[in-house]
Amino acid sequence: MTVDTERFRGQLLEERARVVSVIDNLRHENSGSMTDEAEESSVGNHMADTASITVDREMDYSLEENEARVLEAIDAALARIEAGTYGRCERCGKEIEAERLEAIPYATLCIDDKRRDERG
Numbered sequence: 376m377t378v379d380t381e382r383f384r385g386q387l388l389e390e391r392a393r394v395v396s397v398i399d400n401l402r403h404e405n406s407g408s409m410t411d412e413a414e415e416s417s418v419g420n421h422m423a424d425t426a427s428i429t430v431d432r433e434m435d436y437s438l439e440e441n442e443a444r445v446l447e448a449i450d451a452a453l454a455r456i457e458a459g460t461y462g463r464c465e466r467c468g469k470e471i472e473a474e475r476l477e478a479i480p481y482a483t484l485c486i487d488d489k490r491r492d493e494r495g
Contacts, residue, residue, distance in 0.1 A: 378462035378476065384453065386480050391449045394442050401439045405432060445481070452481035464488055 455461040462471050464485040471485050484492065 378470070378473070380456045380461050383461065383476060383480050384456050387449050387452055387456075390480065391446065391453075394446045394449065398439055398442050398446065401435050401442070405435050448481040448483075451483070 452461060455463075462476060463469070464471055465483045466488040467485060469485050471482055475482050475486055482489070
């Protein structure tokens with residue numbers, strides 16, 4: 376099997392644009408300080424309001440961190456396409472199944488090695 380790298384490059388670039396947009400939106404939503412946000416949301420600034428804002432901000436930061444990891448994985452996959460190693464398992468060297476690449480175009484491991492990782 377030969378991997379259609381041009382098709383996957385297109386998918387990766389589309390996904391990259393989506394992820395960058397999500398990160399930009401999260402950063403825009405959280406551009407002010409939590410103090411500013413608390414002052415805007417409640418004149419009395421109750422502790423519950425502040426706690427709610429803190430939880431929301433932490434969730435947004437977690438989402439941003441996850442999207443940043445996906446962005447790194449996409450960029451690494453694009454680099455593998457350029458290097459001619461895209462679609463090969465980084466552990467065993469076998470080809471990654473087409474179905475796996477369809478689901479996760481930035482996958483670095485074949486399904487067998489990924490399952491071994493998940494089992495520990």
